[in-house]
Amino acid sequence: MSMTEIKPSAATLDKQLIASYSHINPGKIIRWTLLFMGGVVMVMPIVYMLSTSLKWPHEIYNLSIIPDEPTLENYIFVLEDGRFYKWFINSLIIATATTVSAVLFDSMVGYALCKFSFRGRMFVFIAILSTLMIPTEMLVIPWYIMARDFGWLNSYWGIMFPGMMTAFGTFLMKQFFETVPDDFLEAARIDGLNELQIWWSVAMPLVTPALSALAIFIFLGNWTAFIWPLIVTNSPDFYTLPVGLTTFSVEQSVQWELIMTGAALATIPTLIVFLVFQRYIIRGVVMAGLKG
Amino acid sequence: MATVALKDLVKTFDKTEVLHGINLEVEDGEFVVFVGPSGCGKSTTLRMLAGLEEVTSGEIHIGDMMVNHLEPKERNIAMVFQNYAIYPHMSVRKNIGFGLRTAKMPKADKEKRIDEVAAILSMSELLDRRPSQLSGGQRQRVAIGRAMVRDPQVFLFDEPLSNLDAQLRTQMRLEIKKLHQRVGTTIIFVTHDQVEAMTLADRIVIMKDGYIQQVGTPTDVYQTPANLFVAQFIGAPSMNMLEGKLTDRGIALDAGFTIPAKPKNTSQDITIGIRPSELTPAKEGEPALMEGSVSVVEPLGSETLIYVDIGATEIVATVPGRILPELGAKVRLIAPEEEIHFFDTKTGDALK
Ligand SMILES: Nc1ncnc2c1ncn2[C@@H]1O[C@H](COP(=O)(O)OP(=O)(O)OP(=O)(O)O)[C@@H](O)[C@H]1O
Ligand SMILES: [Mg+2]
Numbered sequence: 154m155s156m157t158e159i160k161p162s163a164a165t166l167d168k169q170l171i172a173s174y175s176h177i178n179p180g181k182i183i184r185w186t187l188l189f190m191g192g193v194v195m196v197m198p199i200v201y202m203l204s205t206s207l208k209w210p211h212e213i214y215n216l217s218i219i220p221d222e223p224t225l226e227n228y229i230f231v232l233e234d235g236r237f238y239k240w241f242i243n244s245l246i247i248a249t250a251t252t253v254s255a256v257l258f259d260s261m262v263g264y265a266l267c268k269f270s271f272r273g274r275m276f277v278f279i280a281i282l283s284t285l286m287i288p289t290e291m292l293v294i295p296w297y298i299m300a301r302d303f304g305w306l307n308s309y310w311g312i313m314f315p316g317m318m319t320a321f322g323t324f325l326m327k328q329f330f331e332t333v334p335d336d337f338l339e340a341a342r343i344d345g346l347n348e349l350q351i352w353w354s355v356a357m358p359l360v361t362p363a364l365s366a367l368a369i370f371i372f373l374g375n376w377t378a379f380i381w382p383l384i385v386t387n388s389p390d391f392y393t394l395p396v397g398l399t400t401f402s403v404e405q406s407v408q409w410e411l412i413m414t415g416a417a418l419a420t421i422p423t424l425i426v427f428l429v430f431q432r433y434i435i436r437g438v439v440m441a442g443l444k445g
Numbered sequence: 446m447a448t449v450a451l452k453d454l455v456k457t458f459d460k461t462e463v464l465h466g467i468n469l470e471v472e473d474g475e476f477v478v479f480v481g482p483s484g485c486g487k488s489t490t491l492r493m494l495a496g497l498e499e500v501t502s503g504e505i506h507i508g509d510m511m512v513n514h515l516e517p518k519e520r521n522i523a524m525v526f527q528n529y530a531i532y533p534h535m536s537v538r539k540n541i542g543f544g545l546r547t548a549k550m551p552k553a554d555k556e557k558r559i560d561e562v563a564a565i566l567s568m569s570e571l572l573d574r575r576p577s578q579l580s581g582g583q584r585q586r587v588a589i590g591r592a593m594v595r596d597p598q599v600f601l602f603d604e605p606l607s608n609l610d611a612q613l614r615t616q617m618r619l620e621i622k623k624l625h626q627r628v629g630t631t632i633i634f635v636t637h638d639q640v641e642a643m644t645l646a647d648r649i650v651i652m653k654d655g656y657i658q659q660v661g662t663p664t665d666v667y668q669t670p671a672n673l674f675v676a677q678f679i680g681a682p683s684m685n686m687l688e689g690k691l692t693d694r695g696i697a698l699d700a701g702f703t704i705p706a707k708p709k710n711t712s713q714d715i716t717i718g719i720r721p722s723e724l725t726p727a728k729e730g731e732p733a734l735m736e737g738s739v740s741v742v743e744p745l746g747s748e749t750l751i752y753v754d755i756g757a758t759e760i761v762a763t764v765p766g767r768i769l770p771e772l773g774a775k776v777r778l779i780a781p782e783e784e785i786h787f788f789d790t791k792t793g794d795a796l797k
Contacts, residue, residue: 336530339497344591345518345547358534 199420206414213409227414236389237415240397245422247309247382247393248375251316255371256364258318263326264352268338278327284320293384300385311385312393316375322367329363330356365430372426376419394419446630447508447521447598448473449494454503456489456655463489464655466503471648476625476632480642481652481678487635490652491601494633495524507598518547523592524601528608529584531576531591537563538572541590548595562590565627566620582613589621593628602634606641618644639679643667651675673793676718676786682750684718685760688790691715696787701756702735704785708797714790721750723784724762726776733777735760739770753778 205213206227208220215221231237266278296315305311333356341351357364382393389397398415401408449471456464464486471477479487492498494505496517505512512520523544531540541562545555563569566586576584585605592600602621606614622645625632636642642649643663651658651666651674659671670676676684689698691713695705704717727733737755747766752759753776762778770776787796 334528334530336526336528337532339495339517340524340526340530340591341543342497343495343517343522343524344544344595355532358532361534 202413202416205410206417208410210408210410227410228418231411231414231418236397237418239390240392240394241419243309243391243397244376244394244419247312248372248422250309251313251375252368252372254313254317255319255322256368259322259367260326260330260357260360260364261352262318262323263328264330264356266323267327267330268333268335268356281320281323285324289380293381296381297384305385307386307388307391309391312382312391315381316371316378319371322371325367326360326363329360333359361433365433369427369430373423376423446473448506449599449631449633450504450506451490451494452504452506454490454493454505455501456486456493456498457501462501462655464493467657469650469657469660471631471633474629474631476622476634476645476647477650478642478646478648479633479635479650479652480637480639481658483637485652486655487637487652488603491524491603491633491635494599495522495601496520521595521598522601523595523597523599524603525585525588525592525605527604529588531584531587533576535575536572537568537574537576537579537587540576540587541572541594544591544595558594562594565593565624566590581609582617585609585617586620589624593624598631600630600632600634602632604636605634607636607638614641621645640681643679649679651678653678669795670718670786671795673716673718673788676788676795680720682721682761682763684720684786685724686716686718686788687755687758687760688714688716698758699756700735700758700760704734706782706785706787708787710787710789710796712789712791715796716788716790718786718788719760719780719784721761721763723780724760724764724778725780726764726768727779731777731779734779736775736777739772739774739776742769742772744769751776 200218204218204220207223207225208215209222209224209226212221262281266274266281292315300306300311300314305314337355337359338351341355346354377395378393379395383396383399386392386396389400392400394415398412398419401411401415449469451467451469454464454467455462467486467490469477479490481487489498493500494507496512496515496519500513507520507522532543535543538559542555542559545558548555550558559572560569563572566589568583568586568590571579571583576587579587585608588605605621606617609617618641621632621634634641634645646663648660648662649666650660653674659666659675661669666675666679670679670684673686677686687698687700689696689700689704691707691710692703695703695707696715696717697703698717708715735755737753737760739751740754740759741750741752743750743752744766748763749766749768751762751764751768751770753762762776788794789796
């Protein structure tokens with residue numbers, strides 16, 4: 154029944170930080186060095202992406218990080234090209250719709266699997282989990298046949314349908330709902346809420362950290378998805394951003410500076426999603442601290 | 446307000462029977478406390494009453510209705526849980542008003558009702574706070590407020606005080622008692638703390654292993670326990686139990702002395718029980734009931750607990766605080782004849 158101990162105040166956190174700086178020892182130096190190297194490895198591609206997007210075409214095979222003549226020409230070109238907007242919007246619609254759908258249905262199914270006991274519950278759960286073992290590459294052909302037979306090729310629905318619910322999300326949400334005490338649900342039941350209301354207005358608010366994490370995963374996964382959108386579409390009208398960006402490379406020659414510019418622009422929504430939901434994750438963790 | 450009746454209530458979990466036919470009638474406005482050791486089926490009984498567990502067999506009546514097949518919300522009861530179950534993402538006002546969400550009444554009336562309840566529980570200034578900004582006792586009060594706001598026929602409490610520290614627990618106990626005197630609603634309260642049971646209850650229901658052992662007023666169960674279990678469970682420190690055999694001269698106790706009493710019993714094995722508070726040091730020259738040497742002394746201020754070895758048996762006596770015998774000292778103890786309880790050792794039943 155810990156009510157408060159999980160919430161160190163900002164002041165104590167600061168103190169811990171200061172304390173950790175003041176004790177510099179060899180172990181710490183090694184750890185920081187490794188972390189620094191890891192950071193460099195992670196950041197380099199992003200740095201090159203930004204730097205290339207600021208270069209003129211003749212300079213792109215020059216590996217310098219700072220362009221000789223920095224230019225915004227590529228950004229102007231990409232942003233003036235109507236296709237970029239089209240693809241950007243496509244990606245946005247698809248990633249958002251899939252995220253909303255998956256978060257909703259994953260948590261609904263996860264909730265049912267966690268909080269209701271019914272015949273065959275274990276079987277359903279294991280069946281859902283076992284789909285995690287099948288790689289996307291193997292599923293692409295049956296999906297394609299299905300999309301073709303139903304006439305879903307070249308449509309938003311065709312791109313979205315495999316991701317409208319995810320086994321991973323169901324599993325994640327089921328595990329998180331285990332942390333919601335049954336008392337909360339029973340209290341609501343006695344207060345006269347029906348099961349759908351209990352799920353929505355009692356259980357869901359208690360797992361916001363998990364919902365945010367899941368939303369980030371699913372959004373990023375769909376935003377960067379490449380293989381399936383490439384296969385199910387062949388009209389540029391339905392390309393998503395990752396698929397569309399590759400077409401910059403086939404026209405005359407590979408136009409890396411344009412691809413990098415598009416990629417740089419494409420990271421903006423992912424940053425926004427992350428920044429928005431990250432706040433909820435932190436708030437969620439704080440809230441979890443007072444659970445009775 | 447309503448009466449509650451349980452008739453031959455049986456509960457089975459996966460073929461294990463955990464309640465074996467519970468019969469109880471609760472009067473309108475009565476405060477009934479279920480007490481018993483962990484796992485005896487108190488919560489299960491309460492949850493069946495609330496409609497959270499299905500009834501395996503038997504009947505539950507609330508008022509003049511058989512409620513076996515009614516949903517929790519249709520039973521017009523309210524329940525307060527051990528860990529409060531107040532929602533961390535809602536303000537106190539929202540939490541208290543939660544029970545009214547589905548009620549058909551104008552918003553202004555709802556607000557008025559919430560304010561009333563908050564006033565009764567003296568929480569009016571806390572209505573806009575979040576649960577994280579409340580103390581344990583205040584959270585428990587919010588939970589009680591949420592139960593009160595709907596004006597239910599019966600309140601059910603499942604160990605509502607067990608998460609509070611000793612001092613707060615005493616205080617909340619008093620508040621719940623006052624609340625009952627004020628609103629007069631029927632209350633069924635579960636606890637495993639016999640002090641809580643004694644202080645709160647109009648009637649106590651003592652349970653063990655899925656059976657009711659005794660139902661009675663606190664005085665009843667204290668003064669005339671129905672069996673060995675009740676005798677030992679109620680009262681602190683526990684009643685001293687001494688086993689013996691029925692002989693011509695009375696009951697020859699294994700501890701090495703004889704009590705000149707002959708309760709009627711079919712078997713020869715008798716256990717006698719004497720509450721520690723009934724044992725007092727014998728005066729000079731007075732014939733003692735038993736004699737032994739002091740093994741432990743626990744001064745509590747107003748009284749002193751002395752543990753006395755009588756033969757191989759250890760007994761406890763509560764004596765006034767000013768008496769502090771030395772370790773190993775010989776003590777001679779007496780007890781009023783009418784305060785000696787007799788039980789059949791085999792069945793545990795009390796004997797006349
Ligand atoms: N959902 C369940 N499935 C199986 N057995 C259960 C279930 N709930 C309770 N039991 C069993 O029923 C018995 C009574 O449990 P119950 O919770 O009513 O005890 P209790 O008297 O409330 O104890 P405590 O004081 O520990 O709360 C216990 O043996 C318990 O193991
Ligand atoms: Mg219990």
